[in-house]
Amino acid sequence: MRRWLCGFTVVILILVAAMPPATLAFLNNVPPHEDPERAERAVDALYLLALYCNVLEYIGEVKLDNATSMLKLIEGIEVPRNVRYVIDRTNQLLNKLSSELNETENRIEEARILIDNGFYEEALSELNRALICLARANATLDELPVELIQGLGKFVPKDYEERLREISDRISELVDRIRDLIEEILEEMRNLRMRVTGRIPTFIMVNATPQTLMVGGNLTIHGFLYDVNGTPLNGRLVKIFFELSTPGGESIIEPIQVYTRLGGAFKFTVRMPYIYREESMTQGVIVRACYTPSGGDVSIYSASTNYTKILLLFNRTIVTISAPEEVLPGKNVSVSISVDPWINVSRKIHVFFDSRKVLGTTLNNRTITSTIKIPASTGPGKHFFRVVVEPYETFSPGENSTSVTVVLEETFLKVSVKDLVLYPFESKVLLEGFVVDENGSGLENALIRVFFQGREYAVNSSRDGYFNVSFNVGFSIVFSRSTLTVLADPVEPWMSSASWSHTITTVNVLSVFFILSVILLAFMNASRLRRVGERVFERFTWISVRGSRGEVTGGKIPVGIGEATGLLRGYTVRRGPIVEYYLRVVEKISRIVGRPKPYETIREYLWRAKNALPQSVLRLFEKLSFLAEKAIYSPTGCSSEDVSSAESIARRILESDFG
Amino acid sequence: MKASRILLLMAAIVLASIIIVAAYPSTTDFSIYNPWWNGYSEMRRVLGAHVIEFSLEDFLRTTSTNITLITVPYTRFSAGELEALKTFVSKGGRLVVMDDFGYGNQVLEYLGVQARFTNDSMLADPVFNYRNCRLPIVRNVDYPNVSEVVLNHASTILLMEVARIIANSSSYSYLDANFNGVWDEGESVGPFPVAVELDYGNGSIVLVSDPSIGINGMIGMGDNLEFIKSITGGRRVVIDESHVPGSMHDEVKKTVFTVRSMLSREYVFPFIVVGLIYVSLRKLWKG
Incomplete structure (x- = not known):
């Protein structure tokens, strides 16, 4: 048992040692992935602070749209729950600051347009609203750095304290820049207020003829410039813009500058470009005339603007x-x-x-x-x-x-080849076939490649699509199956490639004959072969293989008496004079003890006989049993003294009358 | 105990071990037999892919070029395999190399392609990610049906020639050279190409800097599945498993399946049947 277990363990160890390593050998020892379901939520707080720096930078440069986009981006970052509150609060403050500055800018712009067009009361009211927005922005800015740095700074690893300090300094610098910006806006508002007071409003009229024209056609623009008192303004520069009537107001030609003549009038003709925009036909083109005071007029007159609309047509192709x-x-x-x-x-x-x-x-x-x-x-x-x-x-x-x-036209392969090859008599195999299109017409010059047993054979098809290839079948011990693959690549680009596979079985006739002969011989000499096998097994394992049904008895010595022959049944034993004496004695004492069972050993039978035989006979039978064991199983055999001793014992038992 | 009983017991143990080994699913990364989060079983099922388990070279020699071959190069390629790959792509095949920290650069070097996987650093994105920066989300994808791809411990692609960039990481991504999950001074910042397509001979090569997008735990995230379908170009898909190092369990499984297929052949199986009949009827035969 122990031997078997040891043997089994050794086999398993060999198998384990022969196996390749169990884990992937990654470069840099980097695992190729992590389980996304178990991945921890983590945030790079330093990177987040750097992004907030960008937001503040955009606000400082009045790129408020960029700042808003960046904040939306930060909002979308997946972060742990405890960081989420800090980010949401910071974003809220920055969004507030950005929108208040944006509103301030819009109101100032609105006020500027109102001033340019002479609506001074409305302009002043817009400027007041802008001032309130700016004040709110300033208040928001005051609470910002504390929230930002205290909130996110604590998520930065201790190793990066130096970087955190640098970013904190940068944030303070950017906040200062925003404060400067607020100052600049205030200054701008003051200047606008100054413009409202003490200027003469001006008016400009503009007309275009025709109102509807084709692309490439001539357009005449005329108009007048005068002040609030109806006094024409001569020699003033008026700018005319041509813009599509769309939200973007895209310009279709360069602005034209013209000076007013006597009576404040201006007139000129311009050729419309060949532009083919749907909007110019549906929504029209705005012709805008603008007067902006310059030189000495700046302190006397206010600016004015007016427009007219035309339709610019073209023929759709x-x-x-x-x-x-x-x-x-x-x-x-x-x-x-x-x-x-x-x-x-x-x-x-x-x-x-x-x-x-x-x-x-x-x-x-x-x-x-x-x-x-x-x-x-x-x-x-x-x-x-x-x-x-x-x-x-x-x-x-x-x-x-x-x-x-x-699409590609389908290519068909019609191939004939043997299914079964009897090696070595048919080692050369001929493969024939046609490569044809769906109408059955042969395809000339198609490249035919045949793959078999690791080799490649190539031929070209003839005019009618015919091809043939002959190849050798490799050696096979007994049976082998090999896949034959035929690939056809027609020269016509509109034909598809085609493939065909088939399994060829090779049978080595000589090997089959040999194996059958061996099996036949083995059947004919089965018992002899078995005896040889048993001896070899006993020699190497020291385990006796015995028994009518081939039991391995593990050291016991089996014995039995053949019913027909009087010999040990089912076992091959060394026959000799001692065994003969023993069998004769067993014949006699079996009348009292009973016949040996097929599974009983010599010693087991002796043990059974102890209770049935008289002491004198028993002692003699015991000696004879040991001599029989020696005769059957001892590698050295028995001496002539043993034979004569056995003869004497057998005679004495057979002659004694104990039955 | 009799020797016959020991033999019988051993045979039973061996048989039971074989059944357990064959029945228990694989846990190997990228294995098509692995149904857990890190396997390719789902990708194989969805793509209906054929799988190369033993010799890539033999397969390529006899296959048609109208296929897409997906390879995860985690072991080195032999000279014969590299030559077979070169011939396959030159003649019109489509090769998809999905690699992050493996041997993809060996293939690219041999093919003379002017692109490399940056397998000395990991792509991290602190802004667009799933849970942490090691799982970046790529939104700049050049396929109309794909809006985002979720990566998992990815590398990037360094391009030295003109190629069609299929997917780029975000501008906020960076290459984490020391794998500490934090951007350090000197680490390159994005955007980086993570999937590109190059023409090669009559065929094409697609490089994807993360094979993990196809594992069972990731294939359902974002539009990863659609992305994988798109890169295959609508062709029949073949997955090369011969360059994914298997565990001992996988090797034993493969061996068991090979032995089983050998035993079930028509020239072997009858002998087994005859043998069993002989053992059963031996008593009668001996009279």
Whole structure:
């Protein structure tokens, strides 16, 4: 038992030692991931403070939109619950500061426009509101640094105290800058208040003819500039702006400057550019005239502005393109393009396949049909034809696209090859086949590659798509199965690749014959082989393999008496004179003791006989039993003295009358 | 105890061990047999991927190029494998190298691609992240159906040639060179490319600087699954598991499955049946 356990342990240890290492060998010993469900919530407080520095910097530079965006960003950062309150409170203060400064700026701007247009009462009231906002912003700023630094500073690791100090200094510096900004705004407000008092309001009128015109057409602008008393202002510079009537107010041409003439009038003609914007037709173009006092007028007159609106029209170009839904790479397709409205003028068009230009031509009719070759390298899937028509005077540019699906025609492989190869008689195998399209027409020059047992064979198909390859099948001990793969790559770009696989079984006829012969011989000599095996086993394990059913008895000596032969049944024992004497004695005493059981050893039988035999016979039978054991199992065998002693004992027992 | 009984007991122990080993799921990182948070079982199931477990070289030699091969290079590639990869991509195959701290640079170096994984530092993002900076969220993704990808202990890609950048980390991300989770003076700041696509011969190579986006615990986060589907380019997917070092448990499992498949072959199985019949009927045979 102990031997078996030791053997088993050794085998397991060998297996373990032969296994590769159990863990991944990472570079830098960095684990490749952590369980996201168990990942701890952590915050880099230093980085957060650095972000707040950016926010304060934006506020100091009056980039309030940037500051608001940054605060939204910080709000979205995932942080532990105890940090969340600090961040929310800090963001609240900074948002408040930013919005109050923003409102101040807006009100000042509003006041400035009102002053420029002569609405002085309204301007003063706006300036008052701006002042209240600024006061609130100043109050918010006072409580900010304490909240920020005390709140987030405690989440910074102790190793980074120096960095924390630097960031704290930076925050103080930025807060000071915001205070300077508030001072500057106050100064600006004072200046605006100064402008309101003691100026003469001015008025400007502006008209444009025609009110509706096509792009490229001439537009005449005229107007007057005069003061509140109706006095025309001659020789003053007026700026005319042309802006789309959209929220952004995008300028369509550079502003024009013109000086007022006698009677404060100004007039000029300008050619409208070829711009093709939908807004210019639907919402119109604002023509704005602005007067801003300069030089000596600054202290006498106020600024004024006015505007008129025009509609700038153009002809929309509508392009249609039609192409087949499915196309093949490398093949021509017919693409139809039409342009509306059509005038009898050539239009330049460009056709793109995905981003590659495939056609550039001039359109002389409303509709043209062009043949376009699909690039051979195009992969299967959805692709786009896009056509672009260049603008022509009042006709806008046009663009349209249509999708096409690039498909490949299926390639078929018809291959014949043997399923079973009898090695070594059929070691050369011929593979034949055709590579054809879906109509069964052969594909010429297709590259055929055959993979078998780690080797590659390549051929090209003939005119009718025929190919053949002959190859050798490798050695196989008895049976082997190998996968044969045939790949076909047609030269036509519109044909797909095809593959074909098959399993070839190789049977080594010689080995099979040999194995069958061995099995037959083994059957014929089964008992002899078994005896040899038992001896070898006993020699190496010291365990006797015995018993009619092949039991291993673990050191006991089995014995039994054959019913038919009178010999030990089912066991091969060394026959000799001592065993013969023993068996004869057993025949006799079995009448009293009973026949030995198949599982009984010589000693077990002796033990059973002790109670049934008289002492004198028992002593003799005991000696004979030991001699029989020696004769059967001792590697040295028995001496002639043992034989004569056994003969004498057997005779005495057989002659005695104890039954 | 009789020797026959010991043999029987040992056979029973061995059989029970084999059954336990085969039935108990793997816990190896990136293993397709691993159903826990760090395995690839879900990714394989969703993509319907074929898996290479033994020889990448043999597989590439006989496969068609109209596939996407996903590899997680955590062991070195042999010269033969590198050459097979080169041929595969040159002829039109699509190779997806998902690597953070492994041997992806060996592949890139061999292919002559002017890009490298920065596997000496970890991508950290203190602003856009899931729970902590080691799990950055990437929102700048060039796929219309993907709005965010959640990474997990990722590296980045250093580009030295023009390539299509599929995903960039945020401007607030940085490379944590000393892995302390805090930005230190001198550590590079983002944005960094984390997924790029390069043309190579007739094929293409996609580099993703984090293989963990596909593990079971991460594939459902953000749009990770859609992202993985997008990078495969709609082709049939093959996952290379031969460069993921398996645990002893995995190796034993593989061996058990191999032995089982060998034993179930039509040329072996009948012999086993005959053997069992012989053992059972031996008594009758002997008369």
